[in-house]
Amino acid sequence: MKQTDVKSLINYIALKILGGSDYVLDALEEYLVKGEGPASVAYKYNISKHQLRGYAQRIIEKSGSEGKAKKIVPILKDISINVKPVVRRSEDGMYKCSLCNMTMSREDTEEHVRKYHKEALTVAIKEMQTRLEQVKQELQKAKEEKTVIFTSAS
Numbered sequence: 001m002k003q004t005d006v007k008s009l010i011n012y013i014a015l016k017i018l019g020g021s022d023y024v025l026d027a028l029e030e031y032l033v034k035g036e037g038p039a040s041v042a043y044k045y046n047i048s049k050h051q052l053r054g055y056a057q058r059i060i061e062k063s064g065s066e067g068k069a070k071k072i073v074p075i076l077k078d079i080s081i082n083v084k085p086v087v088r089r090s091e092d093g094m095y096k097c098s099l100c101n102m103t104m105s106r107e108d109t110e111e112h113v114r115k116y117h118k119e120a121l122t123v124a125i126k127e128m129q130t131r132l133e134q135v136k137q138e139l140q141k142a143k144e145e146k147t148v149i150f151t152s153a154s
């Protein structure tokens, strides 16, 4: 069975969010986890069905399987809650960087972040890794508590 590439998942999502595609996990949750139709999800987030399927494909690949991806998307959403876009869409449809005020098109946002704001990307990745550790500990604790209840009841 294919391993889950957590590092790659976090890097991918951090760059997506910083580059202004901060809807990506919401879209994936609706499409992949809740099983809503690709057309309506794509329409809602103003992307093409092709793009949506591309995001899903990447997440499934990095997760190791579709089943794992379905479990991981909500966790990724949880751990990225404090990560905010650096580049945002402006009213004229172009994208503007909040750190250096440069204006660019949608296709260039991620490259821009990678090239000029590597530090912000590193901070976002660290933040997500830290949150992930907390989530893991919480899950572990919940598991142990359940075991205790189960053992004492029997």
Ligand SMILES: [Zn+2]
Residues within 6 Å of the ligand: 097, 098, 099, 100, 101, 102, 112, 116, 117
């Ligand atoms: Zn910039």
